[in-house]
Amino acid sequence: MTPNMPLPDLLEAVRRNAELPDDCAEATPPQVYTSPEFLELERDKIFNKEWICVGRSDEFANPGDYRITTISRDEVIVLRDRNGALRAMSNICRHRMMSLLEGGGTLPGKITCPYHAWTYALDGQLIGAPHMRDNFDKRNCRLPQFAVEEWLGWVYVNLNPQAEALAPRLAPIAERLANYNVTSYRTLFRVDEIWDTNWKILFQNFMEPYHLFAVHTTTVEPALPTRLAFVQEGGPGFCLYNQGRMPGVAYEYGEAMQNPNPALTDEETNTVPLFGAFPAHVASISPERTFWMSLMPVDVAKVRVFWGVDVHPNAMPEGSERAERIEALKASFHAINDEDKPVTTAIAQNAKALAAEPGRLSPKEKTIWDFQRYLARMLTDRFVLS
Ligand code: FES
Ligand SMILES: [Fe+2]
Known part of the structure; x- marks a missing residue:
């Protein structure tokens, strides 16, 4: 393929790729990972319109708890307001576009711009603007509000305030996970990193079990082997697979997993969706x-990778054992990520090469086919889901 393909030709390649039947599916055209124009289109047609996960609800436990995140090209404040509601709003000052806040923490009940000290309430309303004329009415000035939805304890933000609700399109996942009671899981730790790869390469890598036996040979594979992974029916908004678990074998820390949840069937206990x-x-x-x-x-x-682990409320021991368990979990997930980083970086580099060509996919990679069809629906006007 041509390393620098014009955008219309690339979108045509995306459409052709997505229209292949799943038993003849091929990997993603490489320019999809390398084209700056394609990324701008993704920002316009995907990230400006879709639901983006920004954390767990329990990370914003008290009024004023906040975190700054970037969605597409926008800095966003996610916070718990005085009434206990989660809100998402622009982090860009309505005066001269300075960033209002950084990082995360707990606000003292208002937001003050560091440039000229315009002050906003936690609902985004401007309440203070020093040295302004009498003809400036603060009541007409408010930080733009974005849509927020909680699903299974995760918090999602959509830059489009009129976005369709998220939960209906994820209903088959919620049904699959019903007995796990994921909403009750509590945040254990978070990591915020930059990885040297294209965001789609990492999405596809996380969602295909085909590489477990080759890349995670001594870490994941003994507990969650590739041969026990089975891709499930996807939908317009998601892909899904069931990963069988070897009973009595854990990779998260050096002992067998204890099931803390009596609602789960034996099959669910030995499956990781x-x-x-x-x-x-x-x-x-x-x-x-x-x-x-x-x-x-x-x-x-x-790609900015915001990742972490949450635990079932009965899963963690107390006291010093708890701290040890957290360290063990952190270490094992860092170790797994360290196995994925060189792979995902190499693919991003090789995608620029003259000889880069998409190959055939395994049935264990059907989640990639689902994802490619999603991209085609979002980005190419002429793709019709068959
Ligand atoms: S840019 Fe925020 S007060 Fe001036
Ligand atoms: Fe992996």
Whole structure:
């Protein structure tokens, strides 16, 4: 293929790729990972319109708790307001576009711009603007509000305030996970990183079990072997697979998993469902923990990876054992990510090469086919879901 393909030709390649039947499916055209124009289109047609996971509800436990995140090209404040509601609003000052806040923490009941000290209430209303004329009416000035939805304890933000609700399109996942009671899981730790790859390469890597036996040979594979992974029916908004678990074998820490949840059947206890909520939230769910990532492109070969682990309320021991368990979980998930990083970086680099060509996919990669069809629906006007 041509390393620098004009955008219309690339979109045609995306459409052709997505229209292949799943038993003849091929990997993604490489320019999809490397084209800056394609990334701008993704920002316009995907990230400006879709639900993006920004954390768990319990991370914003008290009024004033906030975190700054970037969605597409916008800095966003996510916070718990005085009435206990989660809100998302622009982090860009309505005076001269300075960033209002950084990082995260707990606000003292208002937001003050560091540039000229305009002050906003936690609902985004401007309440203070020093040295302004009498003809300036603060009541007409408010930070733009974005849509927020909670689903299974995760918080999602959509830059489009009129966006359709998220839960209906993820209903088959919620049904699949009903007995796990994921909403009750509590945040254990979070990591905010930049990986040197395209966001879609990492999404696809997380959501295909084909590489477990080759890349995670001594880590994941003994507990969650590729041969026990079975892709499930996807939908317009998600992909899903069931990963069988070897009874009595754990990779998260050095002992067998204890099932803390009596609502689970034996089959559920020995299965780890993994879902990808399009476009950029991927998660693996076990009876005792989640392991999930939310992805946001920084440029074509850099992705912000906000990831972490949450635990079932009965899953963690108390006291010093708890601290040890947290360290063990952190270490094992960092080790797994360290196995995925060189792979995902190499693919992003090789995608620029003259000889880069998409090959045939295994049935264990059907989640990639689902994802490619999602991209085609979002980006190419002429793609019709067959
Ligand atoms: S840019 Fe915020 S007060 Fe001036
Ligand atoms: Fe992996």
